[in-house]
Amino acid sequence: MKKSRRSFIKKAAVGAGLLSTANTWGKGSNFYISKMKREKFSWNDQIQVAVIGAGGMGVADANTASQIPGVKIVAACDLYQGRLDDAKERWGKDIYTTMDYKEILNRSDVDAVIIATPDHWHKQISVDALKAGKPAYCEKPMVHSVKEGMDVVNAQRSTGKTFQVGSQGMSSLGNEKAKQLLAEGAIGKLIYAEGFWARNSPVGAWQYAIPDDASEKTVDWKRYVSNTTDRPFDALRFFRWRNYLDYGTGVSGDLFVHLFSSLHFITNSKGPDKVMATGGLRYWKDGREVPDVLLGMFDYPECEEHPAFNLSLRVNFVDGTSGSTYLKLVGSEGAMDVKWREVVLRKNEAADPNSDPFLQGKSQESMASMAPKRKKMTGPKEYLYKCEDGYLGAHYDHFNNFLTGVRDNKMVAEDAVFGFRAAAPALLCNDSYFNNEIIYWDPNKMKLK
Ligand SMILES: NC(=O)c1ccc[n+]([C@@H]2O[C@H](COP(=O)([O-])OP(=O)(O)OC[C@H]3O[C@@H](n4cnc5c(N)ncnc54)[C@H](O)[C@@H]3O)[C@@H](O)[C@H]2O)c1
Numbered sequence: 001m002k003k004s005r006r007s008f009i010k011k012a013a014v015g016a017g018l019l020s021t022a023n024t025w026g027k028g029s030n031f032y033i034s035k036m037k038r039e040k041f042s043w044n045d046q047i048q049v050a051v052i053g054a055g056g057m058g059v060a061d062a063n064t065a066s067q068i069p070g071v072k073i074v075a076a077c078d079l080y081q082g083r084l085d086d087a088k089e090r091w092g093k094d095i096y097t098t099m100d101y102k103e104i105l106n107r108s109d110v111d112a113v114i115i116a117t118p119d120h121w122h123k124q125i126s127v128d129a130l131k132a133g134k135p136a137y138c139e140k141p142m143v144h145s146v147k148e149g150m151d152v153v154n155a156q157r158s159t160g161k162t163f164q165v166g167s168q169g170m171s172s173l174g175n176e177k178a179k180q181l182l183a184e185g186a187i188g189k190l191i192y193a194e195g196f197w198a199r200n201s202p203v204g205a206w207q208y209a210i211p212d213d214a215s216e217k218t219v220d221w222k223r224y225v226s227n228t229t230d231r232p233f234d235a236l237r238f239f240r241w242r243n244y245l246d247y248g249t250g251v252s253g254d255l256f257v258h259l260f261s262s263l264h265f266i267t268n269s270k271g272p273d274k275v276m277a278t279g280g281l282r283y284w285k286d287g288r289e290v291p292d293v294l295l296g297m298f299d300y301p302e303c304e305e306h307p308a309f310n311l312s313l314r315v316n317f318v319d320g321t322s323g324s325t326y327l328k329l330v331g332s333e334g335a336m337d338v339k340w341r342e343v344v345l346r347k348n349e350a351a352d353p354n355s356d357p358f359l360q361g362k363s364q365e366s367m368a369s370m371a372p373k374r375k376k377m378t379g380p381k382e383y384l385y386k387c388e389d390g391y392l393g394a395h396y397d398h399f400n401n402f403l404t405g406v407r408d409n410k411m412v413a414e415d416a417v418f419g420f421r422a423a424a425p426a427l428l429c430n431d432s433y434f435n436n437e438i439i440y441w442d443p444n445k446m447k448l449k
Pocket residue numbers: 052053054055056057058077078079080083099101116117118119121139140141166167168223224238239254
């Protein structure tokens with residue numbers, strides 16, 4: 001039996017509603033562990049998938065997609081010959097390979113495409129894929145600049161094809177548990193959220209290896225820059241594209257966007273209305289155009305979905321001490337640390353009604369208050385939610401959601417509207433940083449104020 005994502009979420013929410021607060025967090029030890037479970041889906045027929053941009057993430061995406069029963073990789077497109085050769089070795093000599101993504105879109109044996117090119121190609125390939133009738137999974141951030149966002153939204157709306165953006169965390173058990181806990185009131189009223197990505201290595205800071213054979217003979221450079229500034233061949237700009245604004249979107253487009261996707265999924269938010277960023281290039285001075293430390297601050301306005309709250313995000317590529325990534329939601333009654341595989345909920349200490357200094361003074365007037373107070377029993381304050389052993393992970397779940405949408409010809413949670421609302425504040429961080437200004441955004445209308 002096929003289960004749409006919508007019915008799965010609805011079922012989870014109803015199930016959650018049946019549990020009283022006490023049953024959910026009120027029993028057990030001080031560190032209460034609960035297992036998170038994934039429902040099973042079943043599959044009937046084959047979906048043939050092509051990957052456009054068969055580099056690091058394109059390979060990871062295609063490999064994850066092909067773990068799902070009934071999915072076959074049939075074609076690959078890339079602008080570097082080495083990647084096309086690898087694709088044939090990886091997915092079979094008979095797969096179709098090309099440097100022109102339009103050839104992929106014209107093929108009747110391709111049912112859906114994965115778009116995992118550098119960011120400056122996301123919009124055009126997504127729009128062309130949808131218009132060619134191909135459902136598409138496009139890597140994050142959905143677009144390279146805010147002005148491109150509505151083109152993808154409109155292409156999805158006019159074609160009605162399934163389109164999903166690749167912030168896989170939001171399909172995770174961790175994000176779903178956090179969404180459920182927030183809705184149940186586990187942390188009270190949302191006040192503040194924060195998140196970060198910390199890295200401390202050359203590869204983490206995007207200093208990737210350049211293949212020995214990199215040249216205009218093996219790379220279709222002309223095609224690569226055909227939608228941006230025309231420049232002579234530069235292997236750094238091709239293989240380390242994240243460092244340059246013509247192709248990448250800096251640390252905010254690359255990494256903040258994951259935190260926005262998770263936060264918006266958990267809170268049902270449409271996004272902030274005020275964006276401020278600062279930072280600098282502190283350490284990786286290798287000719288890059290983007291900062292390696294970025295701090296973003298965001299105001300989320302009160303709306304139907306949530307109260308007004310503040311968000312603070314940071315990326316630091318020169319930090320080897322803070323762990324790697326983190327998202328925390330703080331409410332009036334507690335806080336949650338949310339990871340894709342784990343949620344830690346901490347409840348606030350209950351305020352002691354006798355701690356009011358005025359009441360204390362009053363009570364000392366009576367002799368009874370001289371007697372020691374009898375101690376009380378307290379309940380658990382910290383709860384750990386962990387995935388069951390064998391959980392296949394967020395990436396698998398995200399592809400499962402996408403391919404379920406493709407089979408049923410339905411929309412998925414991280415569609416073009418969601419993807420744009422997650423990308424926009426991340427991209428506006430760059431505008432705020434480079435132009436040294438506060439940016440006002442209308443998250444409902446998805447345009448600058
Ligand atoms: N969801 C995640 O966790 C995650 C992780 C890493 C990367 N990404 C995203 O995936 C995308 C790719 O990143 P990457 O790290 O794999 O980069 P990469 O450089 O390893 O791969 C990009 C590939 O795209 C190819 N390419 C460039 N222009 C093309 C075009 N017009 N047509 C076809 N192929 C083209 C390049 O030759 C290269 O092989 C980016 O948008 C990035 O933000 C997502």
